[in-house]
Ligand SMILES: Cc1cc2nc3c(=O)[nH]c(=O)nc-3n(C[C@H](O)[C@H](O)[C@H](O)COP(=O)(O)OP(=O)(O)OC[C@H]3O[C@@H](n4cnc5c(N)ncnc54)[C@H](O)[C@@H]3O)c2cc1C
Ligand code: FES
C-alpha cells in the first residue's frame with residue numbers, strides 16, 4: 001500500500017471541502033473494499049477522508065413510509081435494527097448475509113452502494129425496492145443511479161448521505177452465494193406494493209451477481225408477478241444469457257437458470 | 273504523521289503512525305502484541321480478529337489511524353492474569369486447536385459472539401465463525417469449545433446471581 005494522508009473531517013461539509021481541495025483524495029468508510037484495493041496498489045489516492053464516524057451519516061429511522069439509513073451505517077447495524085426488521089425484514093436478512101460478521105461490523109451501506117460491485121447485495125435491494133440515494137448535492141432514483149460495472153451516477157467529490165427505502169407490502173430476497181468470496185453468484189430481490197410509490201409499477205424484481213453491466217430488473221417477471229404473486233408466476237420465465245457474466249465462478253447459462261430459481265425462492269420467502 | 277491515542281487492553285497508548293499503517297502492524301510492531309496474527313492480509317481468514325469498541329473486526333483491514341480514540345482488546349487482554357477467559361479454557365479443554373495459528377482470531381470472534389448471544393445454537397456458532405478459517409482442526413472441536421464456554425459462562429452467571 002502506498003502511503004497517503006489520513007484526514008478525519010468533522011462534518012459532511014468539511015469532507016466535501018477536503019475533497020474539493022484535493023482531487024486525488026478519496027473517501028473511506030468501512031474500508032472493506034478500499035483497503036484491499038489499496039493493498040493491491042490498484043489505486044493511489046494522496047489522502048483518505050474518513051467519514052465512517054460522522055454522526056450525521058449514521059443511524060436508521062422510519063420516516064413516513066420510508067426506512068432511512070445513513071450512509072455510514074454498518075451492515076451489522078442494519079441487520080440488527082428493530083425498525084428494519086419490522087418494516088422490511090428482507091432488507092435486514094440481506095444485510096445479515098453480507099460477508100461474515102467481522103466484515104459486517106465495518107462495511108457500510110454507503111460504501112457498498114458507491115462501489116456498485118456487480119456481485120454485491122445492496123444494489124439488488126435498492127433497485128428492487130425503488131429506493132433513492134441522497135447525497136450532499138441531490139437525490140437519485142435507484143433506476144438511474146446504478147450506471148454500469150463499478151459505476152454510478154455520482155459526480156467526483158459527491159458524498160452519499162443516506163438511502164431511503166420505501167416500505168413495501170411484501171419483499172423477499174434469495175442469494176446463491178459464491179462460496180469462497182461470499183458475494184452473490186446470483187441474487188434476486190422482489191418487492192410488491194399496492195398503490196405503488198415505486199416509480200414504475202407495483203412489483204419489482206432486481207437481480208445482482210449476474211449482469212455484465214451490474215444489477216438489473218426483469219420486466220417479464222414483474223409483469224407475471226403482478227397477476228400471480230407466487231413462485232409459479234416466475235418459474236417458467238428464463239432470462240436470456242446473452243448479457244450475463246460468464247466466468248470461472250459460473251457460466252452465463254448457469255446464471256440464467258439460477259435467476260429463475262432465486263426469483264422463485266425470493267417470491268416464496270416474501271409470501272411466507 | 274498522525275499521532276493516535278487509544279486504549280489497548282485497558283491501557284492508554286499513543287504513537288505516531290503513517291496514514292497507511294494497518295492496525296495489525298501497529299499492534300504487532302509498535303506495541304509488540306504479536307498474539308494478533310496475520311494469515312492472509314486480505315480480510316479472508318480472520319487470524320487478525322480483535323475487538324474495537326466491543327465489536328470483533330479484522331484488524332488487517334482497518335487503518336491504525338481509524339482506531340484513534342477507540343477501545344481495543346486483543347487476545348493478550350482476554351485473560352485475567354493466569355486465569356484464562358472461559359473461551360480460552362474451553363479451547364484447551366476441547367482440543368479446539370492444533371497448530372494454533374487461527375486460534376487468537378477464533379477466540380476473539382467466539383468471545384464477541386458469546387457477549388452478544390450467550391446461548392448460541394450450533395448453526396449460529398458456525399455462521400458467526402464463518403470468517404475465521406482453520407486449516408487444521410476441521411472445526412468440530414472449535415464449535416465444541418464454544419459450546420462448552422457458553423455453558424460455563426451461563427453457569428457462572430447463574431452462580432453469581
Ligand atoms: C471478506 C469480504 C467479504 C465480503 N462479502 C460481501 C458480500 O457478500 N456482499 C457484498 O455486497 N459485499 C461484500 N463485501 C464488501 C463489503 O460489503 C464492503 O464493506 C462494501 O462493499 C464497501 O463498504 P465500505 O464501507 O467498506 O466502503 P469503503 O471500502 O470504505 O469504500 C468503498 C468505495 O466507496 C466510496 N465511498 C464510501 N462511502 C461513501 C459515501 N458515503 N459516498 C460516496 N462514496 C463513498 C469510497 O471512496 C470507495 O471508493 C465483502 C468484503 C470483504 C472484505
Ligand atoms: S489476516 Fe486479517 S483476515 Fe486474514
Ligand code: FES
Nearest residue numbers: 370371406407408
Ligand atoms: S489450528 Fe492450525 S489453523 Fe487452526
